[in-house]
Amino acid sequence: MGLLVVLSIVSVRVIDLQAVQGPTLAAEAVKDRLRTVVLPAMRGDITDINGVQLATTVAARNVTVDQSLVSKAGVAGEASQLASVLGGDAASYQQRMTGTRKFVYLAKAVTPETWAKVAALKLPGVFSEVSSTRIYPAGAVAANVVGYVRGDGHGGSGLEYGFDNELAGTAGSEVYQSSARGTEIPTADSSATASVPGASIKLTIDRDLQWVAQSAIATAVKGAKADSGTVVVMDPRTGQIYALATVPTFDPNKPADAANSDTSNRAVSEAFEPGSTSKVMTMAAVIEEGKANPLTKIVVPPVLKTTYKTWHDDVPHGTLKLTLNGVLARSSNIGTILASQKIGGEKLYSYLKKFGIGERTGLQFPGENKGFVPAPKNWSATTFGTLAFGQGLSLTAVQAASVYATIANNGVRVAPTLIAGYTSPDGMYQAAGAPTSTRVVSASTATQVRQMLESVVSDDGTAPKAAIPGYRVAGKTGTANRVDVSCGCYRGYTASFVGLAPADAPRLVVAVFLQNPRSGHFGGQLAAPVFKKVMTFGLEHLRIPPTGTLHPRIPVFW
DSSP states (O other): OHHHHHHHHHHHHHHIIIIISHHHHHHHHHHHHEEEEEEOOOOOOEEOTTSOEEEEEEEEEEEEEOGGGSOTTTHHHHHHHHHHHHOSOHHHHHHHHSSSOSOEEEEEEEOHHHHHHHHHTOOTTEEEEEEEEEEOTTTTTTHHHHOOBOTTSSBOSHHHHHTHHHHHOBOEEEEEEBOTTSOBOTTSOOEEEOOBOOOEEEESOOHHHHHHHHHHHHHHHHHHTOSEEEEEEEOTTTOBEEEEEEESOOOTTSGGGSOHHHHSOHHHHOOBOOGGGGHHHHHHHHHHTTSOOTTOEEEEOSSEEOSSOEEOOSSOOSOEEEEHHHHHHTTOHHHHHHHHTTTOHHHHHHHHHHTTTTSOOSOOOTTOOOOBOOOGGGOOTTHHHHHHTTOSOBBOHHHHHHHHHHHHTTTEEEOOBOEEEEEOTTSOEEEOOOOOEEEOSOHHHHHHHHHHHHHHTSTTSSOGGGOOTTSOOEEEEEEEEEEETTTTEEEEEEEEEEEEESTTSOOEEEEEEEESOSSOOOHHHHTHHHHHHHHHHHHHHTTOOOOOOOOOOOOSBO
């Protein structure tokens, strides 16, 4: 009788489990075995103008563990086996493999070959998910332009940050049933949503020219004991930037090793007072307004006394009889003030704005500094004089290059650009839209200014070290007092040279800046040699021949 009662109870329980609760329990069992794996999208490449990869993504695997499937008795041995393949400390793996959590990372972004070795161990509960890792084949070359990707897969700086949405693509997912060992059951149902790769970006940067620019400025910064340095190489006709170099720099493959300040792009984020390289705008304004020409005679006294200030030149001198060309060639602050007085402060301010000072360039680079030029209503009694020769306003290295590119391009300012085009996930390439163009001065004014700038590079000027045999070169030195934010005062210098070649048919503009050099400080001594090295390589690399014409010798004195 007792046996019948027991059998009856068992029968009822079996019926309940199979017929009544069976479907629910089965569904819960399947649910427990379901795993959802994110299928990351392949991040788009970043290449130079010739298609050379500066940033790319390669396949990888993340190694994970379901702690509930790991044998407590065998966890130490499994951890030791993992350490032998993945490296690291076995005790650390054992700690992460112990517990009840369903999902814990053991290692991220290992190579497929490494995962194959882990899989061959057939460790219960240890499995993988598809992943990828970002690599930078050129290392530090253009690192401050390209930027880097953080551990969470998003851009951390540079264009990786600025174009993160376009590069990242859209992740997919896969849902499958797993066995007790944590591996997929091949015959079980599964579903997946495919990921969508990100777009690739082609830059205007030329890797080889970028490397030369970085190497040259790094050597100069070290030799001058400067805080930092930048070089911009630009095509004045198209606005395309071929090189945007800054030092110190970093290796984007190891961003954690870099100081935050070294991962930024100083060429667009750091504004400074340009000094005498700014005089090209004053000269262009005076000529454009018809108040002077390169032969206009100017008497430059030893000092210039005004109501509120006595002005000096960098180098003491007696009374000089200079042409307007000579004022620029000799970089006379006094002569520049006298020339600017012919047009007045309001007119000078309007030309500084036309050249783009105080406005963003349209470069689409994160963290761009727009510089600063005070409006006339905020001027002090000395502002007009200082603005004329390049103090009291601030700009970036890219803005400075753009000013000279405007003169090189017959008076038309073409917005600088770093993006040549985009390749969509389906392989279709689309060139970037044409940059905006604005006429600033006439072609005649631009030609006269270029000829004056050639005198700067002659033996009569301040930058004979910028001369390149066989080519007509034009440019301007700068040795500006530098604002030290720690004291809110002037301390140290910005040494610079910005030039173009060939002077009568310009194809390249090269701008060089060294911040706070301690071994020398004149732009003609420190920056001009960097310009010569970079410009010489650029002309050869891009196969730009000399024009074969002669520089019209414009008198410096009268």
